[in-house]
Amino acid sequence: MDFHLKIICPKCQRRKPVSEGFKLLCCNYCLRSLVYFVDYEKEVIKELIKLGKFSGYYKIWEFIGDLISNELNKFNLENFYITYVPMTKKELINRGFNQTKILAKVLAKRLNLKIFDGLVKIKETKQQALLDFKERFNNIKDAFNCKKSAPKNIILIDDVFTTGATLEEISKTLKKCGAKIIIGITFAK
Numbered sequence: 001m002d003f004h005l006k007i008i009c010p011k012c013q014r015r016k017p018v019s020e021g022f023k024l025l026c027c028n029y030c031l032r033s034l035v036y037f038v039d040y041e042k043e044v045i046k047e048l049i050k051l052g053k054f055s056g057y058y059k060i061w062e063f064i065g066d067l068i069s070n071e072l073n074k075f076n077l078e079n080f081y082i083t084y085v086p087m088t089k090k091e092l093i094n095r096g097f098n099q100t101k102i103l104a105k106v107l108a109k110r111l112n113l114k115i116f117d118g119l120v121k122i123k124e125t126k127q128q129a130l131l132d133f134k135e136r137f138n139n140i141k142d143a144f145n146c147k148k149s150a151p152k153n154i155i156l157i158d159d160v161f162t163t164g165a166t167l168e169e170i171s172k173t174l175k176k177c178g179a180k181i182i183i184g185i186t187f188a189k
């Protein structure tokens, strides 16, 4: 599926050389860099994500987590915690699992990272995929909160990056709770 690590600025989407690492600041955004691996526009990728999210094949995320871990092995992630996109109780009941939490668990285990379990989703939101660019930012605004203070360096994992609205909103929340450097990692963009 043409899987390899790419780094971009989540705001201007400019590609950054992998050799420079992912801590480099480009635009003024709470989320510092985005690391991703596959092109979401490819039919096979869309299908895989759909199966993993809406058809209950949660094992797909364990497989993807393994692939991502192999690539991230090359980086020094010492002192980084990993966190994921929290769901409301209602969302969790509907899907039966949180795919981003599965990814976080696999990465934590494979890369020896601690999980930051302090984020909560406090607002029911519409499905982002059904909304346009501006609506997505409004939909997700003030949807998250921390129940404890956040560590300084955090990897925030999600399945797909589209507008970046969700990851930026969570990053804003994490910064309010004490985080300094937040790196986004998604399977697809």
Ligand SMILES: [Zn+2]
Pocket (backbone or CB within 6 Å): 009, 010, 011, 012, 013, 014, 026, 027
């Ligand atoms: Zn930029």
